Amino acid sequence: MGAKEEESLYMSVNCGIVGLPNVGKSTIFSGLSATKAEVANYAFCTIEPNKSIVNVPDARLDRINTINPAEKVLFATMEFVDIAGLVAGASKGEGLGNKFLANIRQTGMIAHVVRCFDDPDMIHVMGSIDPVRDIGIIDTELILADLETVLNRLEKNQRLKKNPDKKVSGKAIAEEAFLQRLSAHLEEDLPARALEISDDEALIMQELFLITAKSELLVCNVDEASINQENQYVQAVRELAKATNREVITLCGKLEAEISELEDADERALFLAEAGITITGLQQLSQKAYHMLNLRTFFTVGQKENRAWTFHEGDKAPRAAAVIHTDFEKGFIKAEVYHCEDLFALGSESAIKSKGKLRQEGKEYVVQDGDVIFFKFNL
Numbered sequence: 001m002g003a004k005e006e007e008s009l010y011m012s013v014n015c016g017i018v019g020l021p022n023v024g025k026s027t028i029f030s031g032l033s034a035t036k037a038e039v040a041n042y043a044f045c046t047i048e049p050n051k052s053i054v055n056v057p058d059a060r061l062d063r064i065n066t067i068n069p070a071e072k073v074l075f076a077t078m079e080f081v082d083i084a085g086l087v088a089g090a091s092k093g094e095g096l097g098n099k100f101l102a103n104i105r106q107t108g109m110i111a112h113v114v115r116c117f118d119d120p121d122m123i124h125v126m127g128s129i130d131p132v133r134d135i136g137i138i139d140t141e142l143i144l145a146d147l148e149t150v151l152n153r154l155e156k157n158q159r160l161k162k163n164p165d166k167k168v169s170g171k172a173i174a175e176e177a178f179l180q181r182l183s184a185h186l187e188e189d190l191p192a193r194a195l196e197i198s199d200d201e202a203l204i205m206q207e208l209f210l211i212t213a214k215s216e217l218l219v220c221n222v223d224e225a226s227i228n229q230e231n232q233y234v235q236a237v238r239e240l241a242k243a244t245n246r247e248v249i250t251l252c253g254k255l256e257a258e259i260s261e262l263e264d265a266d267e268r269a270l271f272l273a274e275a276g277i278t279i280t281g282l283q284q285l286s287q288k289a290y291h292m293l294n295l296r297t298f299f300t301v302g303q304k305e306n307r308a309w310t311f312h313e314g315d316k317a318p319r320a321a322a323v324i325h326t327d328f329e330k331g332f333i334k335a336e337v338y339h340c341e342d343l344f345a346l347g348s349e350s351a352i353k354s355k356g357k358l359r360q361e362g363k364e365y366v367v368q369d370g371d372v373i374f375f376k377f378n379l
Helices: 003-010 025-033 059-067 097-105 131-160 166-187 199-208 232-244 253-260 265-275 281-292 317-324 326-330 340-346 349-354
Strands: 014-018 050-055 072-074 077-082 109-115 216-221 247-251 295-300 305-312 332-339 359-361 371-377
Touching: 014 025, 014 097, 025 050, 025 077, 025 216, 025 253, 025 281, 059 072, 059 295, 059 305, 059 340, 077 281, 097 131, 109 131, 109 232, 109 281, 131 166, 131 199, 131 232, 166 199, 216 232, 216 281, 232 247, 247 253, 247 281, 253 265, 253 281, 281 295, 305 317, 317 326, 317 332, 317 371, 326 332, 326 371, 332 340, 340 349, 340 371
Parallel strands: 014 077, 014 109, 072 305, 109 216, 216 247, 295 371
Antiparallel strands: 050 077, 295 305, 332 359, 332 371
C-alpha cells in the first residue's frame, strides 16, 4: 500500500445514515449538509447514496480564534452518507437490499434514524408507528447479512485448510474456532459488536467487514412538540438503547432542515432561541458521530489560519503530524505543545510560555484531544 493510499485509508472516516423508508433520513441529511437530497413520500426515493462533507462544530476553536484572531478558521470535517431505505428481507435482496448492504459496509459507523412522530399524511412502510419494531427489523436484516458473510468465510476456510501452502492452511485452521463462535453469536440475533473478542480475533473481524461490528447511534426523529419533552416513542427507544448498549440523540428533522436554510447568523440564533434550542440536533449528530469513530482534535494556531485537525485517539505525535502532511511524519523532530484549556485560562500564548505551559514533546508523545501543536520537522 502506497503512502497516499495509506493516508487516504487512515482518514477514511464517515457515518452512514440508515433507516426504514420514510423515517426522515433524507430530510435530516438535507439539513445536515445544506445539500438537498431528493425527498419524496414513497419508498426508495434515495437509491444512489448522497454524500456530504460537513463541519464538526467545536466551541474550543471559536474561543481560540477570539484570543488569537486569524484570517481563516477551519473546523474539522467528516463525511455523512445518506443510504437507501431498508425493508424486511433486505439480507435476501428484497427492495434495494443488496445495494443498501454494499453501501453501508463502506461506512465507518451507523446513524440509525427512527421515526418517532405521528403524521397521517406521511406513509409509514409498516403501516403504523413503532420505533422499537422498526429498529428490530433493521437489526435482524444486518445480523442476517453478517451471518451469511461468516458462513461463507467458514465454507471457504474448509477448502483453504487443505491448501499445500502451510501459511494459508494454518491461518484457516487458526480462524475456525472464532468463526464458529461468531456464527453462533449471530444466530442468537445478536450483533457482532456485542461479542467479547481478543486482539487477534479483532483482526479477523476487521477482515470480514461486518456491518453489526460498527458503532451505531440511534437518532430519534421527532415532531416539534417533542423537542424539549420526550414522547412515548423516544422513551421506548431509550429503554431499548440502554438494554443493547447503544447511544441515542433526539432531533426534529423538519425543523433542522428549516434552520439550515437560514444563512444569516443572527436570524438563525433568534430561530434557535424561539425554539428553545441551544445546540442544533444536527450539530449534536456530527459531534457524537465524530467521537464514536474515536476521532479527536488538535489545533494549529497562526495569523493566517486557526485550524482543527482530526486524529485517532491514541495516535503519537508523528502520526498526528502526518494528518497535516506526510512529510511531517517522515521528518518529525519534535512538537511544541500546550493545551487549549491553558490558553483559555491564561489568555495568551505569551502567558502560556511565561508560566511554563509550553512543552517540547518527542516521537512517543500521545496526542491529547484539545492540544495546540506546532510541529518541527526536517527533510
